[in-house]
Amino acid sequence: xxxxxxxxxxxxxxxxxxxxxxxxxxxxxxxxxxxxxxxxxxxxxxxxxxxxxxxxxxxxxxxxxxxxxxxxxxxxxxxxxxxxxxxxxxxxxxxxxxxxxxxxxxxxxxxxxxxxxxxxxxxxxxxxxxxxxxxxxxx
Amino acid sequence: xxxxxxxxxxxxxxxxxxxxxxxxxxxxxxxxxxxxxxxxxxxxxxxxxxxxxxxxxxxxxxxxxxxxxxxxxxxxxxxxxxxxxxxxxxxxxxxxxxxxxxxxxxxxxxxxxxxxxxxxxxxxxxxxxxxxxxx
Numbered sequence: 001x002x003x004x005x006x007x008x009x010x011x012x013x014x015x016x017x018x019x020x021x022x023x024x025x026x027x028x029x030x031x032x033x034x035x036x037x038x039x040x041x042x043x044x045x046x047x048x049x050x051x052x053x054x055x056x057x058x059x060x061x062x063x064x065x066x067x068x069x070x071x072x073x074x075x076x077x078x079x080x081x082x083x084x085x086x087x088x089x090x091x092x093x094x095x096x097x098x099x100x101x102x103x104x105x106x107x108x109x110x111x112x113x114x115x116x117x118x119x120x121x122x123x124x125x126x127x128x129x130x131x132x133x134x135x136x137x138x139x
Numbered sequence: 140x141x142x143x144x145x146x147x148x149x150x151x152x153x154x155x156x157x158x159x160x161x162x163x164x165x166x167x168x169x170x171x172x173x174x175x176x177x178x179x180x181x182x183x184x185x186x187x188x189x190x191x192x193x194x195x196x197x198x199x200x201x202x203x204x205x206x207x208x209x210x211x212x213x214x215x216x217x218x219x220x221x222x223x224x225x226x227x228x229x230x231x232x233x234x235x236x237x238x239x240x241x242x243x244x245x246x247x248x249x250x251x252x253x254x255x256x257x258x259x260x261x262x263x264x265x266x267x268x269x270x271x272x273x274x
Contacts, residue, residue, distance in 0.1 A: 019158065020157065020158055020161070027161055027164055027165045027168065030165065030168035033175055034171075035175040037269045037272070038173065038269065039184065039192075039269055040191055040268050040269065041190055041191060041192070041193040041195075041237070041265040042190050042265070043235075043264075043265055044264040044265070044266060045263050046257045046261065046263075102247070102250065106246045107244065108242050108243070108248075108249050109185040109243070111185075112187050112242070113185070115187070116187040128250055128253065129250065130247050
């Protein structure tokens with residue numbers, strides 16, 4: 001009967017180099033593409049013209065000046081005072097319209113921060129508009 | 140004085156601990172991070188607390204640091220915005236328009252784009268923000 005040669009050598013250690021190569025490639029890919037900031041969104045909706053019933057004088061006006069000072073109507077306020085007044089106004093009338101007017105030099109971060117505070121206070125009807133200092137509003 | 144020379148041939152370095160470490164790192168990056176969407180221009184969204192995690196819609200407007208306005212991966216001028224999105228909004232008025240604006244640009248540019256979206260018939264707008272670190 002024919003006998004096959006048995007492998008006499010002991011099994012060698014597996015070559016791990018290709019695996020290391022692949023794993024390094026994956027590691028580099030994930031290091032470059034992952035980010036740890038979480039991207040979110042702030043929802044806004046524009047009211048249809050016929051939905052706007054509020055009289056203009058009842059709109060809560062917030063001005064952001066070029067030097068980032070905040071005015072409620074004609075009065076300069078801090079961000080905390082603004083929040084407190086907003087909370088009070090929205091407690092009386094949750095549907096109250098809020099008009100946010102930002103100066104020319106204001107950047108997006110500042111505008112979004114104020115909008116963020118309005119959202120946190122529960123404001124729903126927010127409109128944003130450009131405003132040039134000296135054209136109405138606080139002096 | 141002569142030192143005794145090692146007579147054994149140099150052994151192969153063991154790669155097993157290396158693989159262990161690299162796999163740990165790989166698992167860390169897989170679990171802890173999220174894969175970023177590649178944008179045509181780098182955008183650093185403003186920080187806000189009240190943002191919610193929402194999928195971006197079909198209409199995406201990017202406002203880059205250097206006055207770029209990109210609508211669905213095409214660089215356009217502000218005047219082209221209305222005709223380009225009116226068409227889509229006519230069929231789907233409740234379409235969400237996603238605006239990704241860089242935190243450093245003037246707010247007036249964002250407001251201008253918002254006004255154009257409104258003029259084109261858009262009702263729902265989604266402003267992209269990033270969560271506060273450590274929240």
